[in-house]
Amino acid sequence: MCIIAVAEAHVSRRRTLALLLLLDLVHQRRRSRFWVHPLNQQRRSQGDFYHLVAELRLDSQRHHQYFRMSAEKMDELLSLVGPELRRQSTSFRAAIEPKQRLAVGIRFLASGDSFVSLAFSYRLGQTTVRNSVHMVCAAIEKVMMGQYLPPPTDEMWKTIAQGFWEKWNFPNCLGALDGKHIHIQAPPRSGSQYFNYKKIFSIVLLALVDADYRFRVIQVGDFGRSSDGAVYAGSALGIGMERRTLHVPPHAPLPGAADATPVPHVMVADAAFPLKPYLMRPYPGHNLTHRKRIFNYRLSRARMVVENAFGILASRWRIFYRRIHLHPDKVDSVVLAACILHNFLIAPSENQAILDEANQQTTHMVPVRDMGPNRASREACNIREIFCDFFMSPEGSLAWQDRMV
Incomplete structure (x- = not known):
């Protein structure tokens, strides 16, 4: 019996020692887990x-x-x-x-x-x-x-159209459309999907901007190799405009022409985008008639709003002047937050100063370009002609437009 008792006591001590060692190991691990560097x-x-x-x-x-x-x-x-x-704070930190x-x-x-x-x-x-x-x-x-980048409504479109006519002299305009590359680090195992024509890896930010440089509709995350037209065609904005599900106001006569044929509300964009009944792009070529040059000037004047908005965005948030070292999903979140903050902070009193800063930068956001044919419908061409005639009419012409072309 004495031998058995001694053996049991020995085993008990070994178990106690093992338990103490285990508790000390757990304590060390927990302490190292919550350790804060001296700096x-x-x-x-x-x-x-x-x-x-x-x-x-x-x-x-x-x-x-x-x-x-x-x-x-x-x-x-x-x-x-x-x-x-x-x-929540813890007992450790x-x-x-x-x-x-x-x-x-x-x-x-x-x-x-x-x-x-x-x-x-x-x-x-x-x-x-x-x-x-x-x-x-x-x-x-x-x-x-929900407050600074809400879904479009009929009232919002009407407000945007009024702003473009009053400030940029383009009637029935729903906004200026363009896309920019956001420079990112090469995602692992992504092949050439994010590799664009500038030989950098990027995702695309597509944006529709109102007359006051506010982003109204954005889409971010498309592959850098995509063209403006392709990004737009696959976007919620492009699909919604094509299917007429975005609460766009009905056709309306152009200002001063109440008896004329109603004209659709349109977006304005550069030559990288397709010509649609609801999307105006410039006349192509160099040997254009005077009236077509006037149209291109008036469209360019309205379209520069989106260029300025991108300039303000990048000048305020310098992250867009650098390569972003994050996974593309995280970059999407950063870009979306920056655009929301852009709308939160935009102020007429600051816009020109920020634009002046942007013009002094040697690095700018890279534009997206078109990489394919662009065939327009007869309806789209006719609507562009109506705008072209309006800009030459007494109701729609500007005193200085002839000097600008």
């Missing part, structure tokens, strides 16, 4: 958020340069998306507050800096920076899209 432990004393960002609030001009928006707009944005950025996550996300868009650079500046882990950027973009899409 990041200095976040409050040396991190940009607690010092540089706090100081920038005292200098409105520099705050705008750093975040590409005012402190007041930053606060308004935080009030909208802040609840979506909040996370305090959660990053929404205000700091928003600062990191907006600075990423405003500068195009890498996650590594932002991690050093803000004394955060790279994973925390990455998660913060994705959280901010997702929150902007979830909370703000």
Whole structure:
């Protein structure tokens, strides 16, 4: 019996020792899992958020340069998306507050800096920076899209058409349409799908813009090798316009011609897009008649709105001047968030200054080009002729248009 008792005690001690070793191993793993780098432990004393960002609030001009928006707009944005950025603190680590996550996300868009650079500046882990950027973009899409990029309605189209006539002298216009390449890193195992004519990897941003440089309809994510026409044809906008499911107002006479034949509402675009009854493009060729040159000038004048909108977008969010080192799905989210913020921030008082900044840049967003034939219907050609005649009529001509061609 004595021998048995000794043996049982020995086994018990071994089990106890094994249990203690196991608990110590679990503790070490948990401790290493929640370990914070010594550099990041200095976040409050040396991190940009607690010092540089706090100081920038005292200098409105520099705050705008750093975040590409005012402190007041930053606060308004935080009030909208802040609840979506909040996370629960644990006994092992305090959660990053929404205000700091928003600062990191907006600075990423405003500068195009890498996650590594932002991690050093803000004394955060790279994973925390990455998660913060994705959280901010997702929150902007979830909370703000319905207000700043809503689905088109009949009333919205009428408002856009009135704006184009009053500001850009193009009647019955639903918006200016164009596409741009967003430069991305080469996705793994993607072949040549994202490889465009400029020999870079990209996705396409297709946008319809109103008379005030606001994005009204966008589509992002098509392969970089696609042409403008192909992207448009496969887009929800192109399909909706073709099937007449987008609540476009009915045909209406052109201004000053109440007794004339009603004309459809149209979008304006460059030569990369197809000519449709609802989509006007310029007359092709060089040896054009005077009236056709006038039409091309008037269409180009209205179409430049979308070029300016892209210029403002990229000048405000410098991420578009750089190659974005994210998976294409994540790039889609970044681009969508940037377009929503563009509409949130757009202001007539700032537009010209931002456009001047854009014109000083040596790098610009790459346009998408057409890569195929473009056959138009007789109806589309006739509608273009009606607009062409209107621009030569007393009701539709401009005093300076002859000098411009």
